[in-house]
Amino acid sequence: MAENLQEQLFEWFQWFHRRPEPSGAEHGTTARIKELLRETGIRVIDTGLETGLVARIDGSAEGPVVALRCDIDALPIQEDSGLPYASENAGYMHACGHDFHLTAMLGAALLLNKRRGEIKGTVKLVFQCAEENGGGAKQVLETGVLEDVREIYGLHVESSRAPGVISISAGPVNAAVGGFRALIKGKGGHASAPHECIDPVSAAGQLIVAAQTIVSRSTDPFDKVVLSITHVEAGNTWNVIPQEALLEGTIRTLGTEQFKTVAEQLGRICRGVDEIAGTVTEYNWLCGGPSVDNNAVLADFAAKTAESLGLTVMPAVPGMGGEDFALYQERIPGLFFTVGVGSPQAVHHPGFRADPAPLHTAAEFLAELGIRSLVRPV
């Protein structure tokens, strides 16, 4: 069974890997997933989603509803992996392993369908669009299709771990991601008469340097925080002090609470620089996505389930990237785990290469989580 399943999954994986589609435009991918589910007799729920879909597998008995989630979009990257089944869509690549995720979910769908007799309730399978630009999870949630879901499980590939290794940790495993904008308003004038001006450029300089003390001086050394100023703009010639200077940047923290602390501290620094320089700074920040924060009970349950299947379980590799699975977790207790795919390059790199060998492992683990979570004592 495992060998046949692996062969089937590898064939599907290659099909999807050759045809990456960007966030929100996963039309071919969606159509193919629907076709494969239909061939198996699995029902796709009418959600009105343009891309992506939600399927459901009802078991033999009434019971709760749980969800398994994968994502299906690719990235605007020119592939340089050397794979014989590399992207045929120039400029796009499955560089985040979402082709692996969706193929593993299709495998789980096959397995669950065969084991309907063991399903005590309903398993919903979420094939989510547009993870990379952050809009997909919101779209799925807005359809209301997950309103009856008791718990949700999601997977991601992990390039740095050996193929098939499952990584699970309770608590935050991905960053809360957002940005800030500081528009420093001064008073422009002749560069020969700085005393008659309020120079926003020197204020911006002070702000850039002082902002770096947030991570080094104001943050608990055990917290994970990134603060980068990535956009600086002021003036357009050599002999004029400009009116304004603009700074933009990103804040990333492991844990959503920490994000607010860092963003507010940067606001205090803006006010401090204004006090010294005489500038007036318009400061705004926005946390675009919360931190993936794993439910401790589900983490323990999932780790034990993986171990019972003979899988190697390790603690999660925390990352400072964002992941919109966090939006589901704001409403539904959830667990996000990774499957090692031993890639020579990390995700989002043109040379990323997921080892397809653990596709069936991921499928079996997902199916098992679906079946066992329905009878998990709560």
Ligand SMILES: [Zn+2]
């Ligand atoms: Zn990604």
Ligand SMILES: [Zn+2]
């Ligand atoms: Zn991803």
